Amino acid sequence: MSLIESGWFREMNDQWEGYSVGLKIDKVLYEGRSDYQDILVFKSSSFGNVLVLDGCIQCTERDECCYQEMIAHLPLCCHANPKNVLVVGGGDGGVVREVLKHDSVEKVTLCEIDEKVIEVCKEFLPDMANSLSDSRCHVHIGDGVQYMKENKNCFDVIITDAPDPIGAAKGLYELDYYRCLKAALKPNGIICSQGENLWLDLPIVEKLLTGCRSLFPSTGYAFAGMPTYASGQIGFVMASTNSDLSFNNPARTFTDEMVNKLDLKFYSSEIHKAAFVLPTFAKKVLFPKSGTQKNGVVHDRGT
Structure with missing residues (x-):
């Protein structure tokens, strides 16, 4: 549901209709899939490294x-x-x-x-x-x-x-x-x-x-x-x-x-x-x- 577009990560979810969260990406550090879920790590321009699982932000270094x-x-x-x-x-x-x-x-x-x-x-x-x-x-x-x-x-x-x-x-x-x-x-x-x-x-x-x-x-x-x-x-x-x-x-x-x-x-x-x-x-x-x-x-x- 989430996507990377024009250098931005956008978290979108049917659970929250009409709402999304976005972070600007400096660099994608890791992208892959485990036996259970998609895993993405990127360096953002304002919140440090960001962990995303199955398209949902889990944590950022800043907050x-x-x-x-x-x-x-x-x-x-x-x-x-x-x-x-x-x-x-x-x-x-x-x-x-x-x-x-x-x-x-x-x-x-x-x-x-x-x-x-x-x-x-x-x-x-x-x-x-x-x-x-x-x-x-x-x-x-x-x-x-x-x-x-x-x-x-x-x-x-x-x-x-x-x-x-x-x-x-x-x-x-x-x-x-x-x-x-x-x-x-x-x-x-x-x-x-x-x-x-x-x-x-x-x-x-x-x-x-x-x-x-x-x-x-x-x-x-x-x-x-x-x-x-x-x-x-x-x-x-x-x-x-x-x-x-x-x-x-x-x-x-x-x-x-x-x-x-x-x-x-x-x-x-x-x-x-x-x-x-x-x-x-x-x-x-x-x-x-x-x-x-x-x-x-x-x-x-x-x-």
Whole structure:
């Protein structure tokens, strides 16, 4: 659906009718196909190297910090003592890089089905992919659902770095997938999944949160600005088996000194709290009057 024309990359998607995202190309660095998807890497004129999978922008060197930091630190800072973390997807290594910034983490497992993505990112996006060589990181090449079925009650935090719900990725947005996530968590575990955007994908977000509320006693939704993603914004679906957890009130906070030490470019404890304050149009849909909203989090008794 996406195309390269007159020196520009344009991401177009039937999911977002009448809308596209464009970046000017300086040089195509890699173009090929793995067993699973088309892979493109190009150097843009304004956002550095760009990774594109099946025509959809996954990350750029300039703004990847927003997505990687938020999807990692939102759940990890809400957990009192995260030791064992699973990342499903995210072969670029950016999420793993951020997870490893937490001293309490003893092991992070990256479950990536497409080994070629890892190989390409090690060459063209080393600031992210180099994290996969850390001694605390275990890389598992295979299907994330099957891996979780074989490793139940194992993880303090599970992060799903999912692409958009197109083709095979649709399964990562279904209730059965979230049942697998719940079964793989330790008591009081937390999940955080790529949650699309409020402007173009609100029905999908509503479906995700409705499903989560049927499984987890605590659910929440945060969002952040992301210039190279569709609508310039990305969201994060969060859920926990801990009924007393409030996602916008992190269990562990970062001082300014810690933010600098950890080389954080986007996330801070203030950003964390603010990310759960939703615009009115989204709040009305995602937190209907029938639910009980407290501190930006819906608390329902899961089944």
